[in-house]
Amino acid sequence: MKYISSAKKWNGWGHADKRFPLNKLNPDFLKILSTLLEKKEFQASPSTGWKDISIPDTRLSPAQIKYLRKISAVSRVSTNKFDRIVHSRGRSLPDLICLRSGVIDEFPDAIVYPVSRTEIAGILDFAQKHKMAVIPYGGGSSVVGGVNSIKLKKQNGILVVNMERMNRMQEIDETSMTATFECGISGPDVELALNPSGYTLGHFPQSFEFSTLGGWLAARGAGYFSGVYGKAENMLVCCSMVTVQGILQTRDVPAPSEGPDLNQLIVGSEGTLGIIAEATVKIHRLEKKINHKAWLFPDYHTGILVLRRLRQVGIRLHMARLSDPEETRYFSQMNNKNEQGGRNTVLRLQKKILFLFGYKSPVVMLTVGEPGQYYWIKKKNIFNKIKYISLGEKPVTDWFASRYELPYLRDELLNVGIAADTFETSVLWSRLEKLRDGIYSAVQKVEKKTAIKYLLMSHVSHAYETGAALYFTIIYPLSTEPLEQWGIMKKAVTDAILKHGGALSHHHGIGTDHLPMLKQENDVTYFFLQSLKKDLDPEGILNPGKLV
């Protein structure tokens, strides 16, 4: 019953044999992008081959390797070059830049694949004894440096604990609507285990195929449909975390009043306090029918107003995704599928009549909901005094069909010398529009400073009672110093996010990339984290260089 993931790319996103050709959606893709980036030619930057990367010998002695193979199994300890390269980095833009160039500071000395909590505990004991860093590894899809090979100076090596063999469903409680899993289980395996009984976990991040339950919990992840099914912090009922001090098991009681909520302390701990080994999560009945709808609004402010109204009257939409004018324009230009030869609805409408009717900076909202919800939307006067055009369901079904594919495009773009990155935040509704403006301004300043054109767009990805999550995509020509170039952009947008009261992250986490800003801006979190870290992992062996 297990989902068999085909071999993954060592230096890019997803399945090794899968590509997203630049002209897939539009034969003129690169031409249009060239116009938008105001640059005629790009400097191609093909990847090096993994065999050409020079990698130091493992720092583990033969006796140490033998010992690890005794506490797990011979086949569950790898020191081979390919594995060590693949596990050295996650899948952020800087990670891909490093992997593709072959310039990598640190490699893990071994990858261990435990099958039980006892084995994990054994690995932690070993690491503690031999002063090794331990990096918990789920699907390796972190885009913030959450699994990068880093060790403290005093440490003698790096062990990656790849959880992929802890992938079973252990129990399902259909009365309480919970299921218990080993945390190395991947998205598809979770659904394969639940769907036959009529249930779903409902957690569908873009990394769904390649990420794990443990990773989602460790990073407080979100999926496309978290609006109804909840983020990682909402899905967790209880869990068992293997720490240096022993195994911590939280309780499964609903909404307790027995001190602070420890589950909420573990969710988001990013492998720095322990390794989340097993978890009981809420499950949901598979929906018999969901409805897709897309609307066009005259401007961003109106779109935000509708989305906010929807959420604040408590309407349960599986998804509510609102593109800003820049993203709406980008997709209407790009989604000109050559196999169909036609122009899509948005583009046609836009060109012919929109401007005349006051749709000067139109925005598109995609939603997915139960049929009955749309009855409520009318009843609750959500569209009261709102100008809108219903676009039917096609824009949503199109989006659905390609929702796991866009990250593949990033690899193709890198080949031709173009960088694509994403960043995200969450913020109160009252600050949302200013925050978005602030990020556009910050990027404009970077453009002036660096004389490089950045193509920026965003959408609201999740709506809450008090605010929303904003997801940004940024595309720009790679310079000859791509890491430094990325760092300048990253600092500018993160400073703008914090200045306008946004979260450092809504669902990607802190990792290495946001750590300097966490230290600087959120001294409270930092104080608490350090306090816990000191007691739970006094030697600092767990995922050094991330979060705390």
Place this chain on the structure above:
Amino acid sequence: MKYISSAKKWNGWGHADKRFPLNKLNPDFLKILSTLLEKKEFQASPSTGWKDISIPDTRLSPAQIKYLRKISAVSRVSTNKFDRIVHSRGRSLPDLICLRSGVIDEFPDAIVYPVSRTEIAGILDFAQKHKMAVIPYGGGSSVVGGVNSIKLKKQNGILVVNMERMNRMQEIDETSMTATFECGISGPDVELALNPSGYTLGHFPQSFEFSTLGGWLAARGAGYFSGVYGKAENMLVCCSMVTVQGILQTRDVPAPSEGPDLNQLIVGSEGTLGIIAEATVKIHRLEKKINHKAWLFPDYHTGILVLRRLRQVGIRLHMARLSDPEETRYFSQMNNKNEQGGRNTVLRLQKKILFLFGYKSPVVMLTVGEPGQYYWIKKKNIFNKIKYISLGEKPVTDWFASRYELPYLRDELLNVGIAADTFETSVLWSRLEKLRDGIYSAVQKVEKKTAIKYLLMSHVSHAYETGAALYFTIIYPLSTEPLEQWGIMKKAVTDAILKHGGALSHHHGIGTDHLPMLKQENDVTYFFLQSLKKDLDPEGILNPGKLV
């Protein structure tokens, strides 16, 4: 605009001038109770007068009092006898037994009424310097010993920080639907501040009139309508807590992924890490109309099934309260209002036809919801294959009318020698019925051992996706050793709760009463708490003897 609370009882519940006469609902109340408790006469146990209580002099020197009056104000430091007695205890059954008998171990040496975070910080500095215990005090309505005067051996005295003068709304953000309050604000004052703008916090615990926002947060409290508006942990957006180390301000970003959720660490900390001084909470639109409904089901299992279905299909009921057969029977016997002279619907139906129709152990469910929800209940087949009788809205409106009054009854019962206590838990649906049975068995064992009849009843008070909260009422004749007697009962029921996988508490908290069981059963929570406590309050001045 402030809600003026009349003087409160020093030795009982609520307003000093308010009583709930034993014959209010039924002229035969005591006669019926006597039959149920299988005891003809009770030993009357009137309260002592507060003036007759002997109380030691304050341990604060005149210089210390003068200093405290300088950092706050002369009128904001009290050492008078009445205040010291009132603030020595909360409102648990053991608290009332102690207050009424005048046998109290410890009294606070002074009560300070700060008006700002700066003043609170000054008080903590003072306490730190002079080795004093500091007890944060909201409305003083804790029923688990959460505000009891306790100090460590090494400490020289006890200061109570009564937050009642920090009672203002500071800001309202109607876009984000949040409001910021000083945390000493009482329930009525919160609503008085919000209602004129069309908003509500929606938090209505039984202690509503006498408890504070800070207290709700500190104890992870729940209100009757938390099913829709959320428990304390759900209402909190961000807060500012004054600690010995300084003021900690959490962030207001929605659903962040920037490490563990510190708000969830502060909620439930019961004043042991710091004093929650200001908080931003979610607000909600005042409902235009809510519907009341009551149903009768043939037995407990059926009632539970309906409630679980309602919750698991995501129906937003403000309240869903399901009495077990024992509670249903008790209320149908007792609610025979003499002013109306008639028998209520339940009782009549029950006597005449119910038994014949298979309602052998009937249970009543009360609900409050938006009109539209009842459309959904039909549509979702909640009542599919379920036998039920609709009782209309009267049982709910009756309950509404008296929902804040029942605690007054406890004082009247104590006068005549009868104890009434409540305890509560939460548990997965799959364990709920066994847990309830287990508690009834545990109490039966106590009955055998002590040769005292205990009248026990319960209702489901809150329903969650994975489980529910159970609220028990226990009534019994007071013995001559009432504290010891209570301790035996408390231990028996708490052991049964833990044995069957229930929470030590769903909304009352840990306080002193559940502390021994927390230490024993939940070593993980305890380890985390100690770790935080050590760093945040190394001298242990904050609320000693509670939670950690």
